[in-house]
Amino acid sequence: MKRIQFARGRRPRAIGLASVPLIAASLLSGCGSEGGHPTLTWYILPDNGGSVARAEQCAQASNGAYQVRIESLPSTATAQREQMVRRLAAGDSSIDLVSMDVVFTAEFANANFLRPYTAEETSRLTAGMLPAPIETGMWEDTLYGAPYKSNAQLLWYRKSAAAAAGVDPASPTFTWDEMLKAAVGQNKKIAVQAQRYEGYTVLINALVLSGGGALLEDVEAGRNAKPSLTTPPGEKAAEIVGNLGRSSAAPTDLSNASEEQARANFQSDQGMFMVNWPYVLAAARSAAEEGTLAQEVVDDIGWARYPRVSPDRPSAPPLGGANLGVGAYTKHPDLAVALVECINAEPKATQYMLDESEPSPYSASYDDPKIRETYENADLIRESIGDGGPRPPTPFYTDISGAIQQTWHPPASVNAETPERTDQFMADVLAGRRLL
Amino acid sequence: MTAVQDAPPKKEPGRAAISERVKGERRLGLYLTLPSYVVMLLVTAYPLGYALVLSLYNFRLTDPDGRSFVGLGNYLVILTDPVWWNDFVTTFAITVVTVAIELVLGFWFAFVMLRIVRVRGPLRTAILIPYGIVTVVSAFIFRYAFAIDSGFVNQWLKLTEFDWFGDRWSAIFVICLSEIWKTTPFISLLLLAGLVQVPEDMQEAAKVDGATAWQRLWKITLPNMKAAIMVALLFRTLDAWRIFDNPYVMTAGANNTETISFLAYRQNVTLVNLGMGSAVSVLLFISVVAIAWIFIKVFKTDLSQVRGDQ
Numbered sequence: 001m002k003r004i005q006f007a008r009g010r011r012p013r014a015i016g017l018a019s020v021p022l023i024a025a026s027l028l029s030g031c032g033s034e035g036g037h038p039t040l041t042w043y044i045l046p047d048n049g050g051s052v053a054r055a056e057q058c059a060q061a062s063n064g065a066y067q068v069r070i071e072s073l074p075s076t077a078t079a080q081r082e083q084m085v086r087r088l089a090a091g092d093s094s095i096d097l098v099s100m101d102v103v104f105t106a107e108f109a110n111a112n113f114l115r116p117y118t119a120e121e122t123s124r125l126t127a128g129m130l131p132a133p134i135e136t137g138m139w140e141d142t143l144y145g146a147p148y149k150s151n152a153q154l155l156w157y158r159k160s161a162a163a164a165a166g167v168d169p170a171s172p173t174f175t176w177d178e179m180l181k182a183a184v185g186q187n188k189k190i191a192v193q194a195q196r197y198e199g200y201t202v203l204i205n206a207l208v209l210s211g212g213g214a215l216l217e218d219v220e221a222g223r224n225a226k227p228s229l230t231t232p233p234g235e236k237a238a239e240i241v242g243n244l245g246r247s248s249a250a251p252t253d254l255s256n257a258s259e260e261q262a263r264a265n266f267q268s269d270q271g272m273f274m275v276n277w278p279y280v281l282a283a284a285r286s287a288a289e290e291g292t293l294a295q296e297v298v299d300d301i302g303w304a305r306y307p308r309v310s311p312d313r314p315s316a317p318p319l320g321g322a323n324l325g326v327g328a329y330t331k332h333p334d335l336a337v338a339l340v341e342c343i344n345a346e347p348k349a350t351q352y353m354l355d356e357s358e359p360s361p362y363s364a365s366y367d368d369p370k371i372r373e374t375y376e377n378a379d380l381i382r383e384s385i386g387d388g389g390p391r392p393p394t395p396f397y398t399d400i401s402g403a404i405q406q407t408w409h410p411p412a413s414v415n416a417e418t419p420e421r422t423d424q425f426m427a428d429v430l431a432g433r434r435l436l
Numbered sequence: 437m438t439a440v441q442d443a444p445p446k447k448e449p450g451r452a453a454i455s456e457r458v459k460g461e462r463r464l465g466l467y468l469t470l471p472s473y474v475v476m477l478l479v480t481a482y483p484l485g486y487a488l489v490l491s492l493y494n495f496r497l498t499d500p501d502g503r504s505f506v507g508l509g510n511y512l513v514i515l516t517d518p519v520w521w522n523d524f525v526t527t528f529a530i531t532v533v534t535v536a537i538e539l540v541l542g543f544w545f546a547f548v549m550l551r552i553v554r555v556r557g558p559l560r561t562a563i564l565i566p567y568g569i570v571t572v573v574s575a576f577i578f579r580y581a582f583a584i585d586s587g588f589v590n591q592w593l594k595l596t597e598f599d600w601f602g603d604r605w606s607a608i609f610v611i612c613l614s615e616i617w618k619t620t621p622f623i624s625l626l627l628l629a630g631l632v633q634v635p636e637d638m639q640e641a642a643k644v645d646g647a648t649a650w651q652r653l654w655k656i657t658l659p660n661m662k663a664a665i666m667v668a669l670l671f672r673t674l675d676a677w678r679i680f681d682n683p684y685v686m687t688a689g690a691n692n693t694e695t696i697s698f699l700a701y702r703q704n705v706t707l708v709n710l711g712m713g714s715a716v717s718v719l720l721f722i723s724v725v726a727i728a729w730i731f732i733k734v735f736k737t738d739l740s741q742v743r744g745d746q
Contacts, residue, residue: 078706082705082706085497085498085708086497086705086708089497089498089708107498108498110498110499111497111498111499111500113498195690196688196689196690197688222499223499223502252584252597252599252602253584253585253599253602255599255602255690255691256584256599256601256602256690261585264585395498395499396499398706398707399707402707409690410602410691432494432506432509432510432513432711432712433513434513434517434519435513435514435517435519435520435699435703435712436519436702436703436707436709
């Protein structure tokens with residue numbers, strides 16, 4: 001065994017030397033002060049710089065009252081919610097402003113993560129907006145999220161293929177069944193979002209709402225809300241999804257298709273119909289400019305309102321968008337509300353629509369000449385948002401959406417028993433009797 | 437040859453009393469390591485204890501007022517739920533397939549790395565490169581390779597319309613492929629460490645006695661490598677049982693390719709259903725401990741007694 005030499009004198013000095021950095025570090029951390037302009041942190045949904053531009057304009061216009069720091073969230077609604085839920089549940093005071101997808105505004109409001117807007121602030125912030133987006137930001141008759149942008153899905157079709165099939169998708173009585181027959185007859189595909197994610201719930205919700213039903217009854221009962229898919233609208237929705245999934249008009253990667261896959265499928269030679277958000281037209285145009293897409297394809301794209309489920313009932317186009325909420329633990333609530341008012345001003349929303357292809361929640365934006373020039377379908381978008389069908393505003397939305405995704409995926413497996421299974425499963429999950 | 441081989445040396449009777457200095461050194465050793473013991477205990481024991489406590493409640497983070505005590509109710513729900521057993525089967529399939537193939541392939545690579553003389557350096561580097569790649573990156577590599585619209589595998593195999601990730605077992609096949617590609621080098625390293633320990637003189641003696649290569653492998657090499665094999669097998673089985681990143685990147689758990697870790701993640705992080713999620717995590721922990729216990733019992737190898745001559 002080796003003899004270990006240990007010099008007695010060195011020990012105290014070693015301890016003394018080791019403690020110096022510790023003391024120094026604690027002194028330095030105490031030095032950071034918050035003197036000067038407070039910095040508001042805004043968690044944005046990722047885009048091409050439009051949010052940053054709006055924030056910069058507001059920070060400058062505030063004449064030094066505040067600075068704005070931007071934090072970018074992930075690109076899907078589920079991932080954004082995941083990031084925010086943990087921070088807000090821990091009482092993070094650095095969250096001043098947060099952009100929330102419309103589906104989890106109710107959840108955050110119910111969990112007391114957001115500061116409610118006063119009645120006076122509400123009337124100021126929502127003046128001139130379309131009613132449906134405002135509803136998405138409300139919970140128990142109080143506004144928690146001021147609409148930042150809105151969105152509604154349209155039906156996109158290839159004019160040449162539709163003419164060959166002899167159908168007119170723009171006709172007011174065009175239904176899903178007709179669309180399926182036309183696509184099968186032409187040997188082409190209908191592109192929808194049927195991956196196991198939020199976009200699939202968007203589709204199913206739109207089908208159910210368009211049939212006159214709803215996913216849940218008495219949403220305010222929270223955990224005890226009653227699932228209502230075992231009704232004629234729910235069964236019709238199951239029939240449509242199942243038929244599409246099993247037909248030859250279903251793209252091969254249907255069960256893995258999100259918005260981008262649907263767009264790619266629609267732009268290929270198999271594409272005939274697609275339901276998607278309005279950004280696809282601008283994306284197709286810029287692709288044609290870059291040369292990655294043929295110009296004939298872009299010229300061949302037509303648009304119409306979201307297809308009906310039955311000829312005598314107008315469709316309920318899926319409503320999307322995002323709201324701006326003020327964190328409940330923020331240190332600067334008044335400044336945050338002032339920032340919201342500045343960011344959400346109508347001219348900025350209109351400019352955002354031009355730059356980012358994200359529809360504005362303001363009705364007046366759609367009369368703007370520049371908007372009408374870029375968006376020939378401006379009136380259709382406004383009408384779709386106005387008649388938009390929101391997803392159920394319940395605090396347990398994630399469970400509801402997850403239950404639907406689980407029981408309705410893959411699309412080819414949906415049959416007549418699916419609505420009943422979903423209702424039973426949803427009730428069990430909400431009560432904690434089943435794992436989601 | 438002696439009658440008893442490799443017997444540990446007998447301890448001399450009447451050991452000298454431990455001197456004060458040795459006692460002092462041991463105490464110093466204890467003091468020096470005590471902070472890390474405490475930190476380790478805090479970091480592992482506290483979350484474990486908290487998870488155990490949480491699993492007894494029905495608690496959603498976004499509904500703090502609805503918290504209620506359910507005792508072992510969560511465990512009952514999980515163990516009778518088809519989602520749990522589905523994930524169990526998926527995890528079991530992935531574990532068994534990947535570990536078995538990795539062991540065989542890894543052993544082959546280890547053998548090659550040992551015997552090759554000419555290009556030993558570059559060969560060893562080439563074999564180890566997949567292990568140096570971050571797992572998430574490797575998952576993306578295989579995802580893009582097998583993607584139906586942009587991947588090249590379908591082109592090679594002339595399959596135009598086959599969605600690898602649309603069906604449960606083909607997706608699991610790709611996941612296993614990615615795992616095997618990534619971790620076989622690790623196993624081969626561990627097995628190489630065991631291989632070099634096999635005494636050459638035994639091999640020579642067996643060759644002289646007329647044993648075939650196969651007999652030498654089974655009778656001499658493998659028994660002498662038992663500890664290394666056990667370490668490699670145990671590490672890999674535990675890792676494969678807790679697999680998360682490959683299914684997450686490739687399919688996000690769709691088409692029944694979810695694993696137990698993924699279930700725990702979904703319950704805890706996505707749904708913030710902390711009660712149920714903690715129960716899943718505790719069950720995962722228990723299953724990991726059970727696997728380790730089974731291995732140690734089956735192998736009957738006391739790792740501290742392997743090098744009997746010391």
